[in-house]
Amino acid sequence: MTHAVNPSTTEIVLPGVVEPTGLEVRTRELPAPGPGQVVLRMEATGVSFAEQQMRRGKYYDQPPFPFVPGYDLVGTVTAVGPGVDSGLTGRRFAAVTKIGAWATQVLIEAADLVPVPDGVSPAAAETVVVNGITAWQMLHRLAKVRPGGVVVVLGANGGVGSTLVQLARYAGVRVIGTTSARHHDTVRALGATPVDYRAPGMYHRIRALTPDGADAVFDHVGGPGVARSWGLLRKGGTLVSYGTAATKNEAGNSRLPVLKLFAQLKLWHTLPNHRSAYFYNFWAGHRDLAAFRRTLAEDLTHVFRLLADGVLDPQIAAELPLAEAASALTLAESRTIAGKVVLVP
Incomplete structure (x- = not known):
């Protein structure tokens, strides 16, 4: 049985490939949840690097335009479909x-839901999904x-980077984090030793x-910098590459930078160099x-x-209403x- 639900979502x-100001707002009727589905009323979603790439048409396997972006969310179940626990x-x-x-409301497979602990706000939870x-x-x-051990986190002030710094410090690992000078105090407060990524001698430092x-x-x-990252490893060390920010503004096939990077990493991984x-x-x-x-x-x-x-301190850069997604995306890219950057209803 499906419970009553607001019939529309904004x-x-x-x-298409647009500046942030080219985002559009639409309101449509939301279908009733089908078998195994729920309606989740959004309380917080966020701007990740994926959306920054998607608006350029540069995310590796994004769908054809037009589509609604948004990589993750936190919300409350307002309706359930057939076969889903009404509890x-x-x-x-x-x-x-x-x-x-x-x-504002999203159809979700019930199997994809992960409970948010009591006492954790939606915005705080959103920063670590x-x-x-x-x-x-x-x-x-x-x-x-x-x-x-000791690790190097490039972009230690970012959404993933700031979480990674805190998780590593909690695990008893020393962290060196690259960031701009304006964020050195923030990164230092998270427990990492900051290094200015704009400094010409960053890798030497x-x-x-x-x-x-x-x-x-x-x-x-x-x-090109990934080779310098590889050179920082000790014997037995591990390079984990998880993005291609350096090529996000380059024209051409969105898959090519990822495929080239993947091939390079695979080659390094198979070399008899104990890294x-x-x-x-x-x-x-x-x-x-x-x-x-x-x-x-x-x-x-x-x-x-x-x-x-309280081990992790949620790093909320800003909270903006969903209707101001263009401003939120601009801020995230700044x-x-x-x-x-967190979006709320």
């Missing part, structure tokens, strides 16, 4: 959607850095701070959907627990912020 639409109604959950979350899962999996499932090499380098930039290189793909487990969902829920539950316990 969405932000990405109509979910009124409870707060998080979900990763990849697209579609920039809306896709960012928290990404940071946790890169640190603990790929790099597997042990207490006492990092090498001076870790003369024996890093146990892991987390690189979201890609491009590892990975390209982190959030959706790597999608071939086995049930296993992917289990792992996602397990890792996000770990991160939520640390957030609820390279002036620390943390994540």
Whole structure:
């Protein structure tokens, strides 16, 4: 049985390759939830790097225009479809959607819901959904850095970077984080040693701070600099690349920079040099959907627990209403912020 639900949803639409001001607002009737689905009333969603790439048509496997962006959200279940426990109604959950979350109400598969702990606000929870899962999996499932190790986090002031710094410090790992000078105090407060990424001697400075090499380098930039990141590793170290920010403004095929980077990392990984290189793909487990969902829920539950316990300090750069998504996207792209820009209804 389906409970009563507001029949409409207001969405932000990405109509094509546009500036942030080209985003459109539409209101449409929301279908009743089907078997296994729920309606989630959005309480917080966010601006991630994926949306910044999508508006340029540069995200690796984005859908054809037009579509509603929005990688993840936190909200309350307002209706359930056939076969779904009616006890979910009124409870707060998080979900990763990849697209579609920039809306006041969203149809979600009930199997994709992860409970948000009591006492954690929607905006705080939103900062660690896709960012928290990404940071946790890169640190603990790929790099597997042990207490006492040292890692380098490029973009330590960003949504993923700031979460990664905190998770690493909690695990007893020393962190060197690159950021602009304006964010050095913020990154230092999170527990990392800041290095100015604009300084011409950035890699030499990092090498001076870790003369024996890093146990892991987390690189979201890609491009030519990834070779410098590889050079920072000690024997047995791991490079985790998880983005191609360096090429986001380049014209041409959106898949090519990723494929070139993936090929380079695979080559390095197979060399007999006792170092590892990975390209982190959030959706790597999608071939086995049930296993992917289990792992996602397990890792996000770990991160939520640390957030609820006060171990993680949610890095909210700004909260803006959904209707101001254009301003939110502009702010997120300004390279002036620390943390994540959050959209609320």
